[in-house]
Structures are given as structure tokens and as C-alpha cells.
Amino acid sequence: xxxxxxxxxxxRSRTYELVLxxxxxxxxxxxLGVGDRLPPERDFAEMLGVxxxxxxxxxRVLEAQGVLRRPRxxxxxxxxxxxxxxxxxxxxxxxxxxxxxxxxxxxxxxxARIIMERASxxxxxxxxxxxxxxxxxxxxxxxxxxxxxxxxxxDLDTEFHVTLAEAAGxxxxxxxxxxxxxxxxxxxxKAFELLPDWGSVAGGLRRxxxxxxxxxxxxxxxxxxxxVEEHIRGxxxxxxxxxxxxxxxxxxxxxxx
Amino acid sequence: xxxxxxxxxxxRSRTYELVLxxxxxxxxxxxLGVGDRLPPERDFAEMLGVxxxxxxxxxRVLEAQGVLRRPRxxxxxxxxxxxxxxxxxxxxxxxxxxxxxxxxxxxxxxxARIIMERASxxxxxxxxxxxxxxxxxxxxxxxxxxxxxxxxxxDLDTEFHVTLAEAAGxxxxxxxxxxxxxxxxxxxxKAFELLPDWGSVAGGLRRxxxxxxxxxxxxxxxxxxxxVEEHIRGxxxxxxxxxxxxxxxxxxxxxxx
Numbered sequence: 001x002x003x004x005x006x007x008x009x010x011x012r013s014r015t016y017e018l019v020l021x022x023x024x025x026x027x028x029x030x031x032l033g034v035g036d037r038l039p040p041e042r043d044f045a046e047m048l049g050v051x052x053x054x055x056x057x058x059x060r061v062l063e064a065q066g067v068l069r070r071p072r073x074x075x076x077x078x079x080x081x082x083x084x085x086x087x088x089x090x091x092x093x094x095x096x097x098x099x100x101x102x103x104x105x106x107x108x109x110x111x112a113r114i115i116m117e118r119a120s121x122x123x124x125x126x127x128x129x130x131x132x133x134x135x136x137x138x139x140x141x142x143x144x145x146x147x148x149x150x151x152x153x154x155d156l157d158t159e160f161h162v163t164l165a166e167a168a169g170x171x172x173x174x175x176x177x178x179x180x181x182x183x184x185x186x187x188x189x190k191a192f193e194l195l196p197d198w199g200s201v202a203g204g205l206r207r208x209x210x211x212x213x214x215x216x217x218x219x220x221x222x223x224x225x226x227x228v229e230e231h232i233r234g235x236x237x238x239x240x241x242x243x244x245x246x247x248x249x250x251x252x253x254x255x256x257x
Numbered sequence: 258x259x260x261x262x263x264x265x266x267x268x269r270s271r272t273y274e275l276v277l278x279x280x281x282x283x284x285x286x287x288x289l290g291v292g293d294r295l296p297p298e299r300d301f302a303e304m305l306g307v308x309x310x311x312x313x314x315x316x317r318v319l320e321a322q323g324v325l326r327r328p329r330x331x332x333x334x335x336x337x338x339x340x341x342x343x344x345x346x347x348x349x350x351x352x353x354x355x356x357x358x359x360x361x362x363x364x365x366x367x368x369a370r371i372i373m374e375r376a377s378x379x380x381x382x383x384x385x386x387x388x389x390x391x392x393x394x395x396x397x398x399x400x401x402x403x404x405x406x407x408x409x410x411x412d413l414d415t416e417f418h419v420t421l422a423e424a425a426g427x428x429x430x431x432x433x434x435x436x437x438x439x440x441x442x443x444x445x446x447k448a449f450e451l452l453p454d455w456g457s458v459a460g461g462l463r464r465x466x467x468x469x470x471x472x473x474x475x476x477x478x479x480x481x482x483x484x485v486e487e488h489i490r491g492x493x494x495x496x497x498x499x500x501x502x503x504x505x506x507x508x509x510x511x512x513x514x
Contacts (some may be wrong), residue, residue, distance in 0.1 A: 012479070016317055023451055024354065028357045028443055030357070032326055034360070056310070056314060061318055062354075063355060064321070064322070065350070066355070067311055067351075086360075087355040087360055087361070090351055093322070093344055095344070097281065097284055097285075097324045098323070098342065099290050101324065101342050102290070103343075104346055108428055108429045108430070109429060111376075112260075112429040115372065119368075119372040127441070171360070171370065172366060180429075199449060208366060254459045
């Protein structure tokens with residue numbers, strides 16, 4: 001062996017990761033399910049023979065993933081964290097950060113949006129109930145108001161697409177669609193603000209939304225899919241790649257990945 | 258106001274959440290990007306006026322999301338955590354946990370898989386390069402070996418689908434496809450183990466995989482999409498809903514969500 005043999009430090013396996021793995025293993029094996037509680041922090045630390053801070057770090061990760069509900073205040077028998085279930089918030093935050101970091105580029109996001117939203121509206125055309133349709137009409141009415149500010153229009157627009165996704169009756173598809181739409185909310189808003197002819201763009205968006213709604217309400221899945229694809233593609237085209245690229249938070253800096 | 262007016266404790270805003278929001282804000286605004294470093298833990302805690310444990314908890318969440326790379330060992334100028342970019346690991350883990358918690362049911366996962374994989378193979382038919390095709394052929398060859406154990410077959414099968422997704426040339430679609438396939442790896446394996454006629458099922462899977470490969474290699478997007486949908490649907494049908502439902506880790510317990 002040469003004198004120049006190089007040694008690199010071994011990666012340290014950190015305690016909180018071991019705690020995470022132990023909890024994940026019990027979830028994947030079915031031993032722990034929704035509604036079950038983890039032991040209170042102090043007891044849990046003793047059981048696993050680790051520090052309370054390692055437990056707390058692991059719980060924070062699970063909370064951010066939506067796997068754990070926020071613990072209730074107090075120290076009684078209900079004080080341990082409960083396993084819960086909302087994937088959408090954790091999923092949205094994760095995708096939002098990676099979109100902002102430009103780990104996905106705009107073309108990839110647009111294609112993924114089209115795929116998810118085509119699927120969503122096809123399913124919505126088959127499954128949307130009267131309540132979901134009423135909600136969509138309410139959102140369309142509000143967007144039809146010519147005095148609505150751009151930011152509010154953007155939020156109503158997001159909610160319209162989220163309502164369509166939820167009407168699809170598939171929570172995984174709805175969550176992914178919502179996460180992608182949420183991830184680009186801010187760059188879209190910035191691009192909206194830069195548009196010189198907001199009035200004509202908004203008019204186009206209104207017509208598209210009504211056409212999508214009509215296809216979904218009449219149960220025409222193919223037409224709904226065609227309309228939503230045209231809407232998304234046309235919108236990004238009109239917005240101009242440059243406007244979106246220049247929007248802070250999306251590709252504002254030219255980072256190699 | 259009645260004497261019986263009830264008061265609930267206000268939700269406590271926890272310090273690590275404020276730290277997370279502060280970092281997220283700088284990422285979303287484009288002030289921080291891939292390759293930038295956060296300040297070393299001690300300095301960061303002082304700058305934000307919070308405890309080091311609050312900093313550490315926020316960093317753990319970002320690491321689990323793949324937003325931060327694991328920090329290097331040491332305390333030099335390189336010791337702060339660096340913003341990085343791999344969404345797929347964090348995304349896979351998040352979906353895997355929620356699938357195990359049965360926050361999504363099997364039909365939802367199957368439909369989402371079909372949507373993502375149809376899109377993946379359509380894009381792969383247009384984009385797959387010789388290296389990706391060679392990798393797929395290697396995986397097909399290994400699966401064709403009749404002596405390959407079920408667990409290894411399952412891993413090769415997963416890798417085949419992941420290779421197809423990656424050949425699509427869209428990282429967001431590839432990551433989501435991979436995350437969904439990874440999320441059901443364990444319940445699929447359990448179901449494999451319960452199959453009495455593994456030999457005939459494996460034979461069907463092999464034929465399907467070759468047909469998908471042939472369509473992708475010849476650039477026939479529509480045929481590839483049709484084949485992959487038939488493959489996924491037929492497979493779940495053959496496996497039997499009961500086998501998958503009985504598999505620990507997926508719907509083993511009947512939790513209301």
C-alpha cells in the first residue's frame with residue numbers, strides 16, 4: 001500500500017435517521033397505522049435509547065411529510081404524536097421548493113401539468129358531483145369580474161384547477177396536480193404582474209375555463225382533456241418563456257444542477 | 258356571552274417552523290439557490306435569534322426533502338449545509354409512507370401509475386437513447402432467467418419501469434413515476450410471495466415487458482402506452498385485489514382516514 005493512500009471520513013449515520021427508519025419500518029409493516037400514537041417524547045427516547053433531540057428531529061420530519069399530525073398541547077395520555085394523513089401539504093411544499101431551486105425546468109413542469117390535468121379532467125367529467133360543479137361555477141363567476149386584481153385572479157385560478165383535480169375522485173392524482181399547481185403559483189403570479197396586456201390574457205383564460213367547465217359538466221372527457229391541454233399550452237406560450245424565466249423564484253439564477 | 262363559552266388553546270407556532278419558513282422564503286424569492294450554503298449552525302442560530310436545536314430541526318426537514326445535501330464533516334468554511342437537488346428520494350419516501358398508511362387506496366394508486374407510466378413510455382418512445390435501451394435489454398435478460406428469485410425479479414421489474422421513466426427525459430415525471438413504483442414495492446413483493454402460480458405470472462410479466470420494450474425501441478408511442486396500460490391493469494387483476502389488500506403495509510388494517 002502506498003504512503004499516499006487516502007482516507008475519507010466515513011459518513012456518520014445520524015441518530016435521528018435511525019429513529020426515522022425505526023418508525024418507517026413499523027408503518028411499512030402495518031404495525032402502526034392512522035390514528036395510532038407514538039409514545040410521548042421522553043418515554044420514546046428511553047425506549048430507543050437515544051436523546052430526546054434525536055426523537056424530536058425525526059418527528060419534525062414526519063410532521064413536514066404530513067405523516068404525523070401536530071401534537072396536542074399538554075402532557076396527558078393524548079400527548080403523543082398521532083399518525084395522520086394528509087399527503088398534499090407535504091407534497092406541495094416539497095415540489096414547490098424543488099421547482100424554486102430549478103431542479104425541474106419549466107418544460108418539464110408544463111408537460112407534467114398537462115399529463116396530470118388531462119387525467120384529472122377526464123376523471124372529473126365522469127365523477128364530478130353537483131357540489132363540485134357549483135363550486136367551479138362560483139369560481140368562474142368571481143374570475144369573470146373584470147375588477148378582480150391579478151393576485152386574486154391567480155388564487156381563484158389555482159382553486160379552479162384544484163377543484164377540478166379533487167372532483168376526479170382520485171386523491172393521489174388530485175394531490176399531485178395540486179402540488180404542481182401550487183409549486184408554480186408564485187412564478188406565475190410574477191409573470192402575471194409583468195404582462196403588459198393583462199386584460200386580453202385574462203379574457204382568454206376566462207374563455208378557456210368556461211370551455212373546460214362546460215366539457216366536464218356535460219361529461220365529455222375527451223373534449224375536457226383537449227381543452228385543458230390547449231389551455232395550459234396556450235397560456236405558457238402567451239406568457240412567454242422569458243417572462244416566466246425572469247420571474248424570481250424560478251430559474252432567476254442560472255444554477256447547474 | 259354565556260358562562261359556558263369554550264376556549265381552545267391557540268396553536269403554538271413552533272420555532273423550527275419559523276426557521277423553515279425563513280429559509281423557504283429565501284429559496285422561493287430566488288435569493289438562495291443550488292450550491293449556496295446556509296450559515297454554520299451556531300452562527301445561523303445567532304443570526305435568527307433562535308436555539309441551535311430549532312435550526313437543527315429545520316435542517317433535518319430540508320434534508321429529508323432533498324433540499325439540503327448532507328453537511329460535510331468538519332467545521333471549516335465548507336461546513337454549512339449546501340442547497341442541493343434531488344427531489345426523487347424525498348418524494349419516494351413521502352409517497353411510500355402515505356401509501357403504507359392507506360391514505361391512498363389501491364385503485365387510486367393503480368390509476369395514477371397508469372397515467373404516469375403511459376406518459377413515461379410515450380416520451381421514452383421519442384427520447385430513449387441507445388444507453389437506456391441497452392440497460393432495459395440487460396434488465397429483460399436478467400428477468401428472463403427462470404431461476405431468478407421473486408424478490409430479485411421484483412427489484413429488476415422496478416428498475417425496468419424506473420429506467421423507462423428516466424428515458425422519458427422529464428425529471429418530474431420520472432421522479433413521480435419512480436416514487437409511485439417505489440411506494441408499492443413492498444406490498445407487491447408480499448403479493449408475489451403469496452402467488453401459488455408464480456411461474457405463469459412471471460411468464461406473463463416477461464412477455465409484457467418485452468412488448469413494451471419493442472414498442473419503445475421502435476418509437477411507437479401509442480403502442481407503448483397501450484401495452485404499459487394493459488400490463489399494469491392485467492397485473493393487478495391477476496394478482497387479485499385480495500392478495501394485495503392482505504399484504505402487510507398496504508391496507509392491512511382498515512383505517513378510516
